[in-house]
Amino acid sequence: MTSAIRLAVDAVVFGYADQRLQLLLIRRNIPPFEGEWALPGGQVSYEESLEAAVERELKEETGIGINYLEQLYTFGQPGRDPRNRVVSVAYFALVNPHQFELAAATDAADAQWFPCEKLPALAFDHAQIVAYALKRLRAKLSYEPIGLNLLERDFLFSDLEKLYESILGWKIDRRNFRKKFLSFGILTETTVHHSGHKGRPGALFRFDVEKYLALKETGFLFDIRTI
Amino acid sequence: MTSAIRLAVDAVVFGYADQRLQLLLIRRNIPPFEGEWALPGGQVSYEESLEAAVERELKEETGIGINYLEQLYTFGQPGRDPRNRVVSVAYFALVNPHQFELAAATDAADAQWFPCEKLPALAFDHAQIVAYALKRLRAKLSYEPIGLNLLERDFLFSDLEKLYESILGWKIDRRNFRKKFLSFGILTETTVHHSGHKGRPGALFRFDVEKYLALKETGFLFDIRTI
DNA sequence: CCAAAAGTGTTAGGATTACACCCATGG
């Protein structure tokens, strides 16, 4: 019998901080690619679900929890791991980085956020996985309100604008964007936010997940492609 | 050491015949679920890519080749196979059934097309996989011209209309549909089709893949959601 | 009082929808 194919999971974890999209990476402390940066992940154990494996690895290697998780794609080309045949189910996760401390406390090697436009070289085929995830993120931003998982619970409308602008990579019209986004009725206005910076204080908004799910039931489709 | 997770592929193969969407199934001739219907598929061997495994299994079990193949989703819940932990990468395939004979010649058990609205009970979690694939097919029909992979090379416009109507499950406006679809410029009109049935003969069209790919390069997006 | 950010409406143009009659053939 030839040896068995190994099954792993990898997580592409996006965060949003300093008005830039960030990616969570760990520095490998074992061969191959020792010392290089890679996606958090690892082998799936026999009794756990794939999602459980992702969450476990993330906890172990980086100490963070996640706001949004979905399966991305399964990468299985022979040769993607130089030693063995490893098939990896990649997951796509969104996090508000302010919500979690990166744990230096764990036994993992360094975990660190990198702005997406300045990524280091990555181990294995992880650059390809990240590219795929970015494509998915950009596409999904326009037809599901997942961007809200990258923000704090309460946020300024301008935060949301800037998030879309920085991830999609083009200028959006503030007036049209606000009109359209608010027309969905999935944001509730809370208090007004004072101080911090110069300029007129703005209203704080919060994503009303209940209302979003209720609307989805009725066939409503979030769609902000035409901004 | 606990035993290793097994890796398999399964294929959800859709065809279109008798003006209905059809699904390709095989009858299992080994336990578990012996005698029941299931998706074609099987274990991935150590050196082959996932796609190669799918195509090999399809050839072995049903004798058909495929017009379109993409990865669908990876199903990995513990317990989905009653004996072992099997993680299965499901693929989504489109075929023109007239193009291939189902091979009784192979050593596989029966392979057979079933209309999607009259599927038998399926082994494992295959009903769930099929449901997922149907969702993907319906969604994709509207923003990629994949429906054309289900038709013969030359087809009547009414075939295309009926395909969309039967898969999406609602009436479409003939005039608007034709106007919009032709406006993309990815179909070329060939000859006029005489005979076969009563009524005025219609023009035959052919999908111009070259032109479609060229257009895609330029940022053109196929989009027929608003029909 | 100045700089910075928040907030807000209107209009022209383009896209979508709804809709009905004539044409060409086979039987």
Next chain:
DNA sequence: CCATGGGTGTAATCCTAACACTTTTGG
């Protein structure tokens, strides 16, 4: 000649896109 399916245009409506000034605060 009639039944069947193929082929076509227009008008009303809705949605999108473009655009600039006023308000409120901190410094």
